[in-house]
Amino acid sequence: MAGIRDVTRNAYLRIRGRSSRDPPLPTPTSPEPSLLPQLATYTGHNGSIWSIAFLQDNKHVVSGSDDGTVRVWSLTQGGEVGEAIKVGSGVLAVAASEDGKLLASGGVDGKVMVWDAKSHEKVVEGKEKHSYRVNSLSFSRDSKRVASASHDQSVIVWSTSTGEQLAGPFKGHTEGVHCVAFSPDAERLASCDSHAICILHSHTAELALPPIRTTDHFGGAYSLSWTPDGNQIIAGCLGYSIQIFDASNGAQIARWDAHAASIMSIAISRDGRYIVSGSDDKAIKLWDATTHQQIEPSLLPLATYTGHSSWITSLAFMPDGKHVVSGSYDGTMRVWSVTEGHELATYTGHNGSIWSIAFLQDNKHVVSGSDDGTVRVWSLTQGGEVGEAIKVGSGVLAVAASEDGKLLASGGADGKVIVWDAKSHEKVVEGKEGHSARVRSLSFSSDSTRVAAASNDKSVIVWSTSTGERLAGPFTGHTSVVWCVAFSPDAERLAISGSFDNTVKLWEAATHQQIGPALQHNDGVLSISISPDAKYIASAGYDKKVSLWSIRKLVDLSYTIDKVCFRVYASLARFSYVL
Numbered sequence: 140m141a142g143i144r145d146v147t148r149n150a151y152l153r154i155r156g157r158s159s160r161d162p163p164l165p166t167p168t169s170p171e172p173s174l175l176p177q178l179a180t181y182t183g184h185n186g187s188i189w190s191i192a193f194l195q196d197n198k199h200v201v202s203g204s205d206d207g208t209v210r211v212w213s214l215t216q217g218g219e220v221g222e223a224i225k226v227g228s229g230v231l232a233v234a235a236s237e238d239g240k241l242l243a244s245g246g247v248d249g250k251v252m253v254w255d256a257k258s259h260e261k262v263v264e265g266k267e268k269h270s271y272r273v274n275s276l277s278f279s280r281d282s283k284r285v286a287s288a289s290h291d292q293s294v295i296v297w298s299t300s301t302g303e304q305l306a307g308p309f310k311g312h313t314e315g316v317h318c319v320a321f322s323p324d325a326e327r328l329a330s331c332d333s334h335a336i337c338i339l340h341s342h343t344a345e346l347a348l349p350p351i352r353t354t355d356h357f358g359g360a361y362s363l364s365w366t367p368d369g370n371q372i373i374a375g376c377l378g379y380s381i382q383i384f385d386a387s388n389g390a391q392i393a394r395w396d397a398h399a400a401s402i403m404s405i406a407i408s409r410d411g412r413y414i415v416s417g418s419d420d421k422a423i424k425l426w427d428a429t430t431h432q433q434i435e436p437s438l439l440p441l442a443t444y445t446g447h448s449s450w451i452t453s454l455a456f457m458p459d460g461k462h463v464v465s466g467s468y469d470g471t472m473r474v475w476s477v478t479e480g481h482e483l484a485t486y487t488g489h490n491g492s493i494w495s496i497a498f499l500q501d502n503k504h505v506v507s508g509s510d511d512g513t514v515r516v517w518s519l520t521q522g523g524e525v526g527e528a529i530k531v532g533s534g535v536l537a538v539a540a541s542e543d544g545k546l547l548a549s550g551g552a553d554g555k556v557i558v559w560d561a562k563s564h565e566k567v568v569e570g571k572e573g574h575s576a577r578v579r580s581l582s583f584s585s586d587s588t589r590v591a592a593a594s595n596d597k598s599v600i601v602w603s604t605s606t607g608e609r610l611a612g613p614f615t616g617h618t619s620v621v622w623c624v625a626f627s628p629d630a631e632r633l634a635i636s637g638s639f640d641n642t643v644k645l646w647e648a649a650t651h652q653q654i655g656p657a658l659q660h661n662d663g664v665l666s667i668s669i670s671p672d673a674k675y676i677a678s679a680g681y682d683k684k685v686s687l688w689s690i691r692k693l694v695d696l697s698y699t700i701d702k703v704c705f706r707v708y709a710s711l712a713r714f715s716y717v718l
Contacts, residue, residue, distance in 0.1 A: 185208075195235070197214070202233065203230030203231065203244055205230065206229075226252065232275050237280050251297055265304070281325060284305060286319045292310060294344060334359045335352055336374060338372070371385060377401040408428075486517045486522075495507070497540045499516075503518065505519060506561075508551070510534035514549050533555070535551045537551070545561055547560075556592045570592075578593070579621065594620075597617045597619060599634070601634070617644065619663070635667050642664065660680045660686065676688040
C-alpha cells in the first residue's frame with residue numbers, strides 16, 4: 140500500500156510544506172470528471188485528515204488527523220473500531236504493515252511511533268526523531284522496518300520492535316521529502332522531493348542510482364508507487380504528468396499529461412493493471428497501466444459531471460434511473476447518462492437562473508422553473524422545448540409533476556401556488572390563499588389530488604389540485620424558512636418538511652399534528668425525500684450531511700425515529716456514516 144496517500148493530505152502538505160525555493164503553483168483549471176465511485180466517507184476526527192491506509196484484510200482503513208489521533212474504521216460494519224489512538228501531536232502520515240498487525244504514525248513533532256493494530260497500544264517509538272515534520276511512512280513487507288520521509292530533507296529506517304535507527308538518515312535530498320516507499324522485496328527505497336527521485340539501498344540508506352530528474356518544466360514528483368514486480372517506479376508530478384521510470388537504471392519509460400493541475404497522489408493496483416491518480420484539479424482518474432489510457436467512465440457506475448458555468452441549483456433522477464438532469468444558475472439545464480458518465484444534451488431557453496426541475500413519469504419529458512417567470516417543458520427524445528412556455532408572472536423557485544403525468548405545479552417569489560395542465564399548459568387552478576412569502580418547494584400526493592408547498596413564511600400548506608382550496612395547514616411548527624416538503628407515498632398519514640431551523644418535522648396529514656420529536660441537523664435542511672416503501676426518510680443540509688431515518692409505527696400514529704447518519708462528499712449522491 141506504499142504510495143497511497145489521501146489527496147487532501149497531500150494538498151495540505153503542498154501548501155504548508157513547500158519551501159520558498161519552490162516555483163509557484165499554477166492556478167488549477169475547472170475540475171475534470173472523477174471516474175471513481177466513492178462509496179463511503181467515515182468522519183469522527185475533530186480535525187483535518189491528512190493520511191489514510193488500508194489494512195490488508197480489506198476490511199479496515201486507518202486515518203491520521205491533525206487532531207492528534209489515529210483511528211481505525213470497519214468497512215463492513217461502517218463504524219470506528221476501538222478507541223482512537225492518541226498520538227499527542229498532529230498526525231500527517233500513517234501506514235499499515237503487510238501482516239496487518241502494526242500501524243505507524245508520524246507527524247508535526249517529527250516522531251515516528253508504531254502501534255498494535257488490534258489493541259491500539261504503543262509498541263515502540265523511534266528513539267530519535269526527525270527535526271521537522273514527518274510527511275510519509277512505509278513498512279517493509281516483513282513488517283520489521285518502517286521508513287519515514289521528513290520535511291527535514293531526510294529519510295530514516297526504523298526497527299518496528301526496538302525503535303532503533305537501522306539506516307539513515309539519508310540526506311541527499313535538497314528539499315523536504317514528500318514521499319517514501321519500500322520496494323516490494325524491501326531491498327530498496329524510493330523517495331522524492333520537488334526536484335528529484337532517489338532510489339536507496341534500504342539497509343544502508345545509500346544511493347543505488349544517481350538521482351532521477353523528471354522531465355516536466357515545472358516541478359518534480361510529489362507521490363511515488365512501485366509496480367508489483369519492483370521493476371518500475373510510477374511518479375505523480377507537480378507538472379500535471381504521470382511518469383514511469385526503470386528502477387534498475389533510472390531511464391524514463393513513459394510520460395503522459397494526466398491532469399489539469401499538479402498530481403498529489405499516485406497508486407497502482409496490486410495486480411499491476413491499474414494506476415489511480417489524484418490531483419489539485421479535484422479529479423481522480425483511473426488508468427490502464429499497460430496502455431496508459433484513461434479508463435472510460437462507462438466502466439464505473441458513478442461519476443462527477445462537469446459542464447455548467449455556474450453553480451448547480453437542482454438535480455433530479457429520471458424515473459428509469461438511467462439519467463440525471465441538472466439545473467444551474469447559468470440558466471441551462473443538462474441531461475447526463477448515469478451509466479456512461481457524460482452529458483447527453485443541454486437545453487437552453489430560459490432568460491434567468493433555473494431553480495427547480497422535475498421529471499415526468501413517462502421518462503420522456505422534464506420540466507424546469509426559472510426566475511425569468513416561466514415554466515418550460517422539454518422533450519428528452521426530440522431534444523427541444525414542448526409547446527409554449529408557461530408564463531407564471533413572477534420568478535419560479537419550485538416546480539413539481541404529478542404521478543399520473545397530467546399536472547404540473549409552480550411556486551415562486553410571490554407566494555402563489557398554481558397548478559397547470561401538463562399537456563396544454565393551461566392553468567387548472569390557483570391556491571385561493573397563498574403564502575405570505577416565497578414558495579421554496581412543492582410535492583404532489585401520489586393520487587395527484589393534493590399539492591403541498593413549503594415557504595419562507597415558515598409554514599407548509601396543502602391545497603386541492605382541482606378547487607384550489609386549502610385542505611390542510613398551515614403547519615406552523617418551524618421557526619425559520621421551510622425549504623422543502625414531501626408527501627409519503629401513501630399520502631394519507633405522513634408529510635415531512637425540512638427547515639433552516641435545523642430540523643425535519645413529520646406531520647399527520649389529516650390533523651396537522653406533528654408526529655414525534657423534530658429530527659435534528661446541525662444546520663439548515665435543504666432537501667428531503669421519503670423512500671418508495673415509506674420506511675425511510677432522507678434529509679440533507681448545510682451541515683454537509685445526508686441523514687437517513689428509519690420510521691417504525693408503534694401505536695396508532697406514534698412513531699419512533701431511529702437515526703442512521705450519512706454524509707455527502709461529491710457531486711452525485713454518495714453516503715457515509717457520520718460517527
